[in-house]
Amino acid sequence: TNRTFTMIKPDAVGNGHIGAILNDIIQGGFKIIAMKYTSLSDEIAGQFYTVHKERPFYGELVSFMSSGPIVAAILEKENAVEDFRKLIGATDPSKAEAGTIRNKYAKSIDANAIHGSDSDENAEIEGSFFFSAFERF
Ligand code: GTP
Ligand code: MG
Numbered sequence: 001t002n003r004t005f006t007m008i009k010p011d012a013v014g015n016g017h018i019g020a021i022l023n024d025i026i027q028g029g030f031k032i033i034a035m036k037y038t039s040l041s042d043e044i045a046g047q048f049y050t051v052h053k054e055r056p057f058y059g060e061l062v063s064f065m066s067s068g069p070i071v072a073a074i075l076e077k078e079n080a081v082e083d084f085r086k087l088i089g090a091t092d093p094s095k096a097e098a099g100t101i102r103n104k105y106a107k108s109i110d111a112n113a114i115h116g117s118d119s120d121e122n123a124e125i126e127g128s129f130f131f132s133a134f135e136r137f
Contacts, residue, residue: 003033004117006088007031010068011111012055015090018071021114023074026088035073040066048129051122057110064110067120072129074136083118085086117129 008021024033040048045065051057077083092109096102106113110129117123127136 001076001078002080002123003074003076003127004030004084004122004123005115006075006084006117007065007075007115008071009111009113009115010064011075011107012105012113013069013071015105017105021101021105024087024104025073028077028083029070030075030077030084030085030087032137033074033076035071036130036132036135037069037071039069042066042071043061048126060110072130074131081117081120087117088116120128 006025008018012018012021022032042062045062049058049061049065055061075084087101089096089102091102091112091117093102093106093112096106101114102112118125
């Protein structure tokens with residue numbers, strides 16, 4: 001087994017989808033290792049997304065991610081990173097497969113309901129950004 005990191009983004013929290021999304025995650029076979037309900041300042045969101053600093057949408061992404069509360073979690077499953085990206089669907093929800101979290105709960109490419117790490121290395125970096133060792137089950 002291995003781990004991935006996720007955030008339920010401000011749009012999905014604001015639209016009341018926390019419960020439904022957590023249910024999809026658990027029914028998808030993922031075990032919750034750590035979880036917190038919090039919000040990100042502009043500065044913290046900017047740090048989290050430094051990998052995207054040079055991309056044209058960086059400013060929008062950072063201000064969106066600090067626009068309201070989020071749920072951050074570390075998840076465990078065999079093949080966690082790849083399987084979780086399948087469960088959430090394509091970045092652009094209009095291209096996300098039916099039944100995926102983004103297909104069901106996201107409205108646009110910038111407000112796309114959920115984050116999933118894109119590699120084992122980034123999963124570890126992102127999980128450690130939010131959780132100290134004693135906060136992980
Ligand atoms: P994450 O799981 O959130 O990392 O999404 P991703 O891996 O599917 O996409 P990527 O890492 O390439 O982009 C990170 C986030 O930036 C996306 O989830 C979107 O919210 C946002 N994003 C990506 N492309 C665009 C874009 O063209 N415009 C805007 N406004 N936001 C974008
Ligand atoms: Mg990404």
